[in-house]
Amino acid sequence: MFQITLSDHVRLSFGSALAAYEGHAQAAAKLGRRNSYSKLALLGLSGVATVVSAVAVQGGYGWQMAAAILTAAVFGSCAMYIGVNQQLLVYGHRASAAKLWVICEKYRALLAEMQEDLIDLPSLQSRRNALLTESATVIEQAAPDDRYTYEIAREALSGSGGGGFPDALIDRYLPQGLRKQSPAAGPS
DSSP, X not given: OOOXXXXXXXXXXXXXXXXXXXXXXXXXXXXXXXXXXXXXXXXXXXXXHHHHXXXXXXXXXXXXXXXXHHHHHHHHHHHHHHHHOHHHHHHHHHHHHHHHHHHHHHHHHHHHHHHTTOSOHHHHHHHHHHHHHHHHHIIIIISOSSHHHHHHHHHHHHBGGGSBOOHHHHHTTSOGGGOSSOTTTOOO
């Protein structure tokens, strides 16, 4: 059987919250970029359709057919953009990342208080349990239901590649005094 200290448990929980935060932030950024690119493509396609339609007024049958095809493509693209509705997913991931960042800050404060011996054991256990509950609430209720959320949850529960959370990941977000490794040591 293995031994884990309360301090190590808080660090591991902090690592899990960090992984979830990073995952939601990356998903929000990726989906936001896709949403912006989709809007630009839709704007460009509608601009081309407008120009071809203006030429088709004076042009022949070929221009009119091209204008009709482009107009149908614009309509189909708009319908697909509205149907996919990525904006709700972007907002959901951004909201989850923001809530998880606040939880990460609370973990940092708890770790700092532990380091300075400013907190007694019952208070430490109580605050740790409250943070675990708060993290679970964010993950189960606030996160959008998409493939990114599944990957984020898997990474947050098991660490990168199922190997847990290296101290280097956790130390990136901690001040020098709370780190387990020195900056030159690198990941373990």
